[in-house]
Amino acid sequence: MRGERPNVIVVFTDQQRWDTTGVHGNPLDLTPNFDAMARSGTHVTQAFTPQPVCAPARAAIQTGRYPTATGTYRNGIPLAAENRTLAHCFGDAGYATGYLGKWHLADQEPVPADQRGGYQSWLGANVLEFTSDAYRTIVFDEDEQSVMLPGYRSDALFDAAIRFAADHVDEPFYLFLSLIEPHHQNEVDSYPAPTGYVERYQGRWLPPDLAELGGTAHRHLGGYLGQIKRVDEGLGRLFDALRSLDLLDDTIVAQTSDHGCHFKTRNSEYKRSCHDASIRVPLALRGPGFDGGGAVARPVSVLDLPPTLLAAAGVPVPDAMDGRSFLPLLADARADWPEEVYVQVSESEVGRVLRTDRWKYYVVDPSADAWDDASGLSYVETALYDLANDPYELVNLAGSPAHRSVATALRGVLLRRMAQAGEPTATISEAPTPTLELGGQRRVDPMVHDGRYVPTRFGHQPGPNG
Known part of the structure; x- marks a missing residue:
């Protein structure tokens, strides 16, 4: 060289x-x-x-x-x-x-x-x-x-x-x-x-x-x-x-x-x-x-x-x-590295995204001005996608009781990532339960340990970790 x-x-x-x-x-x-x-x-x-x-x-x-x-x-x-x-x-x-x-x-x-x-x-x-x-x-x-x-x-x-x-x-x-x-x-x-x-x-x-x-x-x-x-x-x-x-x-x-x-x-x-x-x-x-x-x-x-x-x-x-x-x-593919990426959305709305191998979790602050406000203070869960089973994001699971514990775990990780990015302290409210809940679902339940999302033994892909 x-x-x-x-x-x-x-x-x-x-x-x-x-x-x-x-x-x-x-x-x-x-x-x-x-x-x-x-x-x-x-x-x-x-x-x-x-x-x-x-x-x-x-x-x-x-x-x-x-x-x-x-x-x-x-x-x-x-x-x-x-x-x-x-x-x-x-x-x-x-x-x-x-x-x-x-x-x-x-x-x-x-x-x-x-x-x-x-x-x-x-x-x-x-x-x-x-x-x-x-x-x-x-x-x-x-x-x-x-x-x-x-x-x-x-x-x-x-x-x-x-x-x-x-x-x-x-x-x-x-x-x-x-x-x-x-x-x-x-x-x-x-x-x-x-x-x-x-x-x-x-x-x-x-x-x-x-x-x-x-x-x-x-x-x-x-x-x-x-x-x-x-x-x-x-x-x-x-x-x-x-x-x-x-x-x-x-x-x-x-x-x-x-x-x-x-x-x-x-x-x-x-x-x-x-x-x-x-x-x-x-x-x-x-x-x-x-x-x-x-x-x-x-x-x-x-x-x-x-x-x-x-x-x-x-x-x-x-x-x-x-x-x-x-x-x-x-x-080293096993090197220390976060299991998620964090994305900010502006102009269309003030939104925040957490994307892992398996999950997409999205929140929006409906009270924030999408043109004038860089960040929001009061976000609401807006989308949750199971990318392992819905890779093109056609079924929004936000508010699904079967996925409540998943959303709760991802919410904690997202709030931490927002704080690490220097954004003001915010809250995230749960999405309302859909009028028509998908029938026959078992509960999808990740384990959360020490503030970190850990996949269960039952076929889950790695989630946010760090």
């Missing part, structure tokens, strides 16, 4: 469901390059966003902190300058740092230098979907001058990433490549794929939640999947370029997304819900420290990616980060 410090590239898609990848069982061969990276490198099989909406998720991945901690808990709130980002950490360690694509953490367009999170090289737009469309990509450089990048939009940004790598062959670099695909084009509410790609995928595959719930997938999924296919082709070109530059073995590459997409099945738009269609994302890494890492099966938050990348590069991890490096899980 050239020197002792690896290069780092993050490929960040927008609104990509986890089940669009082959390693998660998608049958359409959309992501062969991502899949190869996951199989030969490290695949985080259960990865979740800390917030299922653009700006808060982006603030979290830049800082390793929860959206309520950064102050960017919803769209429209710029990332405060006092937040220390990955660019600051890598830059202070002697890395050249660069940002390409969508930012969504400023309040101006073009993004002024003091709102760029410390990135040295800049070619981006605050809200790329407003400055560009599929074949007309307009971004702004360090001098706030507009630049038109030729080609299909994701191709144009991958081309820029390849140029950045070629320009920094002789020094360690950290690059954040932020794509808009497979996000919809807002003004026309469509998913513009490259010419001919919609026809390849329209009507060929439908995940069970969308098959059951409908939404807009029948008209949008072909374009959405076509966008993902083209992104993966760009990833393959990036790998080819790194190999050509003799950088492939020296470079950590990670790909993930800000949130998923439920195609207007859970609310009136595409995200901002507690369901896996909104919060579960793909995550794979390759390169030094990750090649041959295998599958990480424990639930991991994208909030854990920043400290993981810093640790893998030998760069100090700030104490202020809420996330933690998952490198220990690569060496």
Whole structure:
């Protein structure tokens, strides 16, 4: 390896469901390059966003902190300058740092230098979907001058990433490549794929939640999947370029997304819900420290990616980060690690999510203002899903007497996670008993010991533990 410090590239898609990848069982061969990276490198099989909406998720991945901690808990709130980002950490360690694509953490367009999170090289737009469309990509450089990048939009940004790598062959670099695909084009509410790609995928595959719930997938999924296919082709070109530059073995590459997409099945738009269609994302890494890492099966938050990348590069991890490096899980699947992830929801409502291997527990504060309040004080149980038996979250068990002890155990863990995130002390009220209770159920009864959720002997999967 050239020197002792690896290069780092993050490929960040927008609104990509986890089940669009082959390693998660998608049958359409959309992501062969991502899949190869996951199989030969490290695949985080259960990865979740800390917030299922653009700006808060982006603030979290830049800082390793929860959206309520950064102050960017919803769209429209710029990332405060006092937040220390990955660019600051890598830059202070002697890395050249660069940002390409969508930012969504400023309040101006073009993004002024003091709102760029410390990135040295800049070619981006605050809200790329407003400055560009599929074949007309307009971004702004360090001098706030507009630049038109030729080609299909994701191709144009991958081309820029390849140029950045070629320009920094002789020094360690950290690059954040932020794509808009497979996000919809807002003004026309469509998913513009490259010419001919919609026809390849329209009507060929439908995940069970969308098959059951409908939404807009029948008209949008072909374009959405076509966008993902083209992104993966760009990833393959990036790998080819790194190999050509003799950088492939020296470079950590990670790909993930800000949130998923439920195609207007859970609310009136595409995200901002507690369901896996909104919060579960793909995550794979390759390169030094990750090649041959295998599958990480424990639930991991994208909030854990920043400290993981810093640790893998030998760069100090700030104490202020809420996330933690998952490198220990690569060496030992039994390493100390929480059995749950914690997710905040804003804008649609003020909600909080606990997601374990088996359970999804969701609470909402109906008295909180979803736009003005970062947190709530009086939450109510709103959803409980048994993911072992209902993986696409079609049967809400909130309030079910048969699951009361499960909900009570999860409530204690969620309150602890809220406190650990620095949120104000809150209460969670029980959900009312459903009018029609599922008949014939035995009681599902986890054991709780010393404030920790422990699975019973009778076939339960691990629950929150820590």
